[in-house]
Every structure is written in C-alpha cells, then in structure tokens.
Amino acid sequence: MRHRLRRGLASEELSERPDHALVGVIRIPETQQSPGRAIGRRVVFALVALFFTAVIVYLDRDGYRDVQENDLSFLDALYYSAVTLSTTGYGDITPLTPTARLINLLIITPLRVLFLIVLIGTTLEVLTERSRQALKIQRWRNSVRNHTVVVGYGTKGRTAVDAMIGDGIKPAEIVIVDSDAAVLEAAAADNLVTVRGDATKSDILRLAGVHHASSIVIATSRDDTAVLATLTARELNPRAKIVASIRESENTHLMRQSGANSVVVSSETAGRLLGIATLTPSVVEVIEDLLTPDEGYAIAEREVDPTETGGSPSHTRDIVLGVVRNGVLHRVDDSEVEQIEAGDRLLYVRKGASD
Template identity: 70%
Template sequence: MFGDPRSPVGLNTRPDYSLVGLLRIPVVQTSPWISLARRVLFATALLFTAATVVYIGRDGYSNSTDAELTYLDALYYATVSLSTTGYGDIAPLTPSARLANTIIITPLRILFLIVLVGTTLSVLTERSRQAFKIQRWRHTVRNHTVVVGYGTKGRTAIDAMIGDGVKQSDIVVVDTDQLALEAAEAAGLVTVHGSATKSDVLRLTGVQRAASVVVATNRDDTAVLVTLTARELNKSAKIVVAIRESENTHLVRQSGADSVVVSSETAGRLLGIATTTPTVVEMMEDLLTPEQGFAVAEREVEPGEIGGSPRHLREIVLGVVRAGELIRVGEPSVDALESGDKLLYIRRTGK
C-alpha cells in the first residue's frame, strides 16, 4: 500500500538544486515596500555619488553650451550615463576625467542597472539561493527533531517543544499537504514535502542524525510504517508516536517506538474526568501548557542531592529516571538518589 520503505528511490542522492520545492529552508520575510524603498534609496545614492564624482572633475568635461558645468549638469550627466542613454552633449575630454569614468562611473553604472532589475534577478536567483541553503543545511543539521505530520497534533507538539526551549531551526516537518507545509514554513520551520513512509524522504530530513522523531499522522497504519522506517534509519533516536486506537500500541512499539500516546483514549479520559472534577482537567491542561502556570520538567540530580530522598527536595518530584527507566516516587528503590539520576518534577514557568 505504501511501498517498500527500504527501496532506495534516490532522492537523497540527487543534487541539491533538484530538491528545491521538496526541501525548503525558511527565510526571513521582508515587506515588499521596505525592500522597494531600500532599492530606491540605494539607486539614488549611486546617482548622487556619480554626480559628485563628475562635479569634482568638471574641468575635464566639455559642455555643448561651452558653459562651466554646474552640479545640476553633473547630475544630468550622471543620470543619462548610468541609464546608458548617453546623449553626448556632456562628455569627458581630459585623461583624468576619462579615467574617472572608467574606474568609477562604469562600476556605478553596472550597480545602478543591477538595482533597476533587482526584482527580476531576485526571482531568477531564488532557486540558486534555495539550493545553496539546502546544501549548507544538509551538511550541518545534527541532533534535531523530525515531526511527521503538521496537523493539529503535530502543530501542538511543536508548540510544546518551542515552549520548552527547542529552537525552530532544530525542527523539521514532513507532510504531504502543501498547505500545511506552507504554514510550517511561515512559522520558521524547515519543511520536506513527501510521504514519510518512504526512506528516501526521511533521509532528506536528516533523520539518520536526528535526536528524536515525532510521528503525528492521521492513521495508525501510517504511523506504524513511518515508525518502522525511522527506526531502520536511526537505531538510537527517541521515537514518539501518536495513535488513535490502543489496540495498535503493541504494533507501534514492535516497530521501534519509545513512547506511544493514544490520543483518542487520552481525550476520552479527560472528557470523563471533566464531568465530575473539571478542576483536575484544568490542572492537567496547566501542566501541559509550558507558557503559563506549572509545567512538568526534567533535570539532573545535583551532587548535594545524591543519597537523599526525592521527597525531601524543594520541588514536587513525580518520579526518577534511572538508567532510562521511570520509577515513581514512593517506591523503595528511589528512597536514595544516585549519581546519573534525573528528576521529573513540577516547576513554575519562567523559572
């Protein structure tokens, strides 16, 4: 149905310029009016620079009226010269004036023409700029997070990561929906267009060097195949998967997922709790929203805390992560903290 994820289609080996459109690096958006104003100001500055150069060397120019060149004449000459009109009524005669035209006016003329056609050049070079950015990004991306699916779950997961301090440049979004990818790019995220069930598409995201993968697809069977493909490409990345039905949990874990979130059942539990104790749901939402109130965080055990009980610390500790395994507070094995332990605790946001 999805094709063999192990079959190399060759996207990852294609030259960078051919990936433009599939892999997009976000750019800083500038108002077109600001860009136009900058170009007009730059062109005006070039014009007055050329006029000043001519006026300074006005003794070396001939005028059809035989009158001495004024600054207005110099500005007129600069205008017709930079625009390559060249009526010939004002012309350099002395060697110094001709030298100034060669080494100063001519470069200014070239710059002036570049500014005038800047918009066209910008369009023509956009593909080359994107290809260069893609090449640079693919050689430098490391320890990032790949998010498969930019629907409600994917966007919310990204918002949570950014709220926890993850940089936008460390997140790559994969989706088949072009509108979703445009929204992700507008949010400052690197995007890849294609199906993450294919290994060559995932390779474009740099998943081989990723620290984590978030699978937030709309279908459980797709999530299973994406997880299988991602695990095959990266044996050590942390893979977190959202599925709809709990009966598919074992399939996803067998495919290589480290954590599985059953979205429908989680939402159902919260709905049920809200009917009797809505404040509990409010607190859960508070804990899951890093921008306000409280949040669940993780930190290393400090040297002075080794040997002590997590229940005696200043924070509210929920559990201890030891050798990658979560042990909840209250169990005898965590009565004494050890070096290398990590604490899951409740913290106030902004601290």
C-alpha cells in the same frame, strides 16, 4: 516484505541530489523583509549613485564637451549621469579629455553596473535567493546534529512544537516534515526548517537528518502513515527516541513493533479527559496546567543532584512523580526506588516558564 515495501517507497534518491536541486524541498528560515522597505532601499541607492556620479562629472566639467558648446551646469551633469547610468547615451554630452574618460572607465562604469542591478533587482533577487538557499541547505546538512524531527505539522504537530519550545528547545533544532505546502508555509513562518515530502519515504527522512536526530515525533493524521513513518525512521536511526501519536489504541502494538518508544493514543486520552471533566472539572484544569509549560506548573525531568543520592524521592526539594532508572520509569512509591541512586533521573513538577 519490508525491503520490497521500502524499495517501492523510495522511488527517487533525493538525498543524492546536489544542494541547489533541493531548493523548494528543504527550506531554511530567514529574516523576512517587507517589500516596501526593499523597494525603498533600492530607490535610495539609485538616487545616491545618480547624485554621486553627477558630482564627479560636475567637478570635472571642463573635461566634457556639450554639442551646443555650452559650459556644463550641475543640471547638465545630472542629465548626463542619468542617461549614462541608464545606458541610454544620447551622445550630446561626451567626455573629451583623458582624465574624464579615465573617470568614466574606473568610476562611472562600475556605478552604471550597480545602477542596473538596482533596476533589475527583483529578478536578480530571485536568482540570488536560490543561491543563498542552496548555500544554507549545504551548511545545514553538514552541521545538523542531535535535533528533533517532527513528522506532520497539523494540530498535534504544532502543539508538540509549542511544547518543546516552551521547554527550552530552540526553533533551529526542530525540523518539520510534511507534504502540505500550506502547512509548511506556516512552519516556515514560525522560523522552523521544513522538508517537503512523504515521511514514509526514507529519502525524505534522510533530507531531514533523521539519521542524526536525537528525537523524532510522529504526529500524522492517519495511523497507517504513522506506522510506516515510524518503521522508516527506526530503520534509519536505531538510537533516536521516537514518540508517536495514533488515533486508535488497537494500533499501539504496531507502533511498538515499528520502533516507537512512547505511544500516545489521542482519541482515548481526549475521551478520558472528557469523562473526568463531567465529575471533577478542576482535575482537568490541573492536567492542562501541567501540560502547558509557559504558565502555572509543568512536568519535567532532571538529573539527580549528588546531595540527593541515598535519600528518598519524596524528600527532595521538588514534588517527584517518578524515578527513571536504567531507562525504566518507576512510580515514586515503588519499592525499587526507595533510595535515589546516582544516574537516576527524576520526573518532577516545576514552575512554568512565565512564573
């Protein structure tokens, strides 16, 4: 059943396409330049090329012939440069001597080509943009390793990314997968690599490098989509840590069976906070503070310091909430973790990034 479902979802082998065919599916962020500045640079270059050519022609003015048999002025040289670089070529001023013709061949002709590139720069920029994106996609696919893939960039996905960046993860190490073009534009504006497509298809997740990812965040708006995306991601990467968000708690066991390591029930979590806020609103403020890494306090995890081995978790320099031993989280008052062992990881409260 699973294999029939997988064949139905993977209708097109995108991962086998050449890199240039993936432009528009994968998008690598780059520094944006304002249109005014781009146009200004072209205008400046065109003027520099025009005046540089005029100076060369004027210095060799004796090698040119005017149909009126007049000596060439700088204005004539500027006029000849303009009609030559623009390939108009009226023929009223022509190079006569071998030196002037050699200069036209070796200097003015290349300048004419560059001048035309400036004039049609917008079209060429579109073409070179596709080439640059294809090259970036090729380099990225060959080098992306141990990154985080976020499926869905709605409110939950965007908040998850903000939290990861607040905890020190670089935007270049995060890849967004979504089928909504407007959402992907917002992600690209945040300097994130994006992949456009259905995350329940294995080919789309392969393009996002799921098989090389260290963490996968499932933040879709529908629980059935989350289950299928988790199942597909786990099949591609048996070792990655998968964290998923669902709306209904009754689907938690499905997410676990699909391969999720951690499941967050968004509706119940919000409901609990609302209930707590009616009696003790300050507790909710503390929880929000702990969940916001940029200010106040935050919950983090770290390795055990060698000097802490053998001691009690409650006697460390930090406020320890739990001990992770052999991949299992124990509360700080659990008798199994009365003494810290080498290899343990401590879940503790640390100061926020802004403090």
